[in-house]
Amino acid sequence: MDREIERVLPRELTADYLRSFFGEGRYEYDPDAIEDALSTPVWDLLDRGGKRWRAVVFLMLAEGFGADPTELLPYAVIPEILHNGTIIVDDVEDGAEIRRGEEAVHHRYGQDIALNAGNALYFIPLKIVERNPADLDPATRLAVYEMLTHELNRTHLGQGMDIRWHNSDEVAITEAEYMEMCACKTGCLGRIVGRLAAIVTDQDDDVEAELAAFMETVCIAFQIADDILDVEHSLDRAGDFGKAVGNDVKEGKKTLIAVHAVRNAAPEDAARLQEILAADDTTDAEALAAIEIMEETGSVEYARERALALVEEARDHLDSVPLTDDVAAELAAFAEYVVERDA
Incomplete structure (x- = not known):
């Protein structure tokens, strides 16, 4: 499942990825800045574990309806990415200190980065629908x-x-x-x-x-x-x-x-x-x-x-x-x- 998430949000962001996924910038993207403020804190949270049950249940349902779950695998990450976005924002709003056994994202990276990263995870899954991998x-x-x-x-x-x-x-x-x-x-x-x-x-x-x-x-x-x-x-x-x-x-x-x-x-x-x-x-x-x-x-x-x-x-x-x-x-x-x- 994490490999599939990496297709949507790689751990290391390049200019080519940003152009292909978000479109040509008018001037010039700063991949290092975007990686530090988006990919790094998100993967810090994801690498701590988590049950991933939403993605698993989606694939179970797809199979239960007679579909090939491997063909729908890209869609399984949609609820998982959304869930982690809500976690990051929720921890800021609640003033939580710990998440999955470590510092909450906003404590480790700052509220500004946490809110930006959390909010971005509400929208990044829409790119999966746009790209339409299951036609x-x-x-x-x-x-x-x-x-x-x-x-x-x-x-x-x-x-x-x-x-x-x-x-x-x-x-x-x-x-x-x-x-x-x-x-x-x-x-x-x-x-x-x-x-x-x-x-x-x-x-x-x-x-x-x-x-x-x-x-x-x-x-x-x-x-x-x-x-x-x-x-x-x-x-x-x-x-x-x-x-x-x-x-x-x-x-x-x-x-x-x-x-x-x-x-x-x-x-x-x-x-x-x-x-x-x-x-x-x-x-x-x-x-x-x-x-x-x-x-x-x-x-x-x-x-x-x-x-x-x-x-x-x-x-x-x-x-x-x-x-x-x-x-x-x-x-x-x-x-x-x-x-x-x-x-």
């Missing part, structure tokens, strides 16, 4: 463009809600609002995987909609599972997870766990939890105190139950998608994995 007809290419535009717009609605809540001292949101944020911010990237696979393999609108719903639901469950992992990993296991201890608490994130805990904890505990979430600087001890309130209120277990229920809902959507039996079984198992994983 898609004009109507199909237009459908891909329109789908990407729609879903990427919605990701910013989700991020906007998350930022607004992060900047508020109170946990004043409903569970439904939290779930909608997840559907937009995280779910849309999953919807891109499903819808892209359906569009390029010429599935009908109903199949595309069901597959989009499956992927969106799995991604919401994935986000809740991520929130659970952040709470459950202790100081001595934080390195394995690749995040600082109580990262979500320190960032003041209004997760499903936090929302449930504030609604159900004793008044003094709810007030203390909101105080910790609102603090500009939170110690490990304070983060762990907040986590203890969440656990004692049963909020972690509640979130796990919601995630498991979403997995069942996702499988119902999958039942309506005409995939081969083996691919359908693998996707159902994948849906369970996103909740049961420990990293």
Whole structure:
């Protein structure tokens, strides 16, 4: 998969690549500057690992619909590149310190470079559609463009809600609002995987909609599972997870766990939890105190139950998608994995 990404964004940028990929400059490109500000920070992040599951699921779906996944391999990197762009920008907006076990990109390279690189990753995948490696007809290419535009717009609605809540001292949101944020911010990237696979393999609108719903639901469950992992990993296991201890608490994130805990904890505990979430600087001890309130209120277990229920809902959507039996079984198992994983 990384080799395919390198076809789109090489590690080393040359003048020939820039001219062939972005067009002739009016005067003269500076390949070294563009490499330092774009390719280097992006590949720094990519080389740290990451699950690459969005690309893998896209290829599974293509095969499940009877297409040759090798012919569609260039399209598999579209959601992967987009995902990493959202990570870079999200870390800046959240003030995150660690990503995949190392400094967040903006800490290592500066906010200006991080934002430019992250934003560029929203647009670079469009060059794949433009170059049309699978020789898609004009109507199909237009459908891909329109789908990407729609879903990427919605990701910013989700991020906007998350930022607004992060900047508020109170946990004043409903569970439904939290779930909608997840559907937009995280779910849309999953919807891109499903819808892209359906569009390029010429599935009908109903199949595309069901597959989009499956992927969106799995991604919401994935986000809740991520929130659970952040709470459950202790100081001595934080390195394995690749995040600082109580990262979500320190960032003041209004997760499903936090929302449930504030609604159900004793008044003094709810007030203390909101105080910790609102603090500009939170110690490990304070983060762990907040986590203890969440656990004692049963909020972690509640979130796990919601995630498991979403997995069942996702499988119902999958039942309506005409995939081969083996691919359908693998996707159902994948849906369970996103909740049961420990990293």
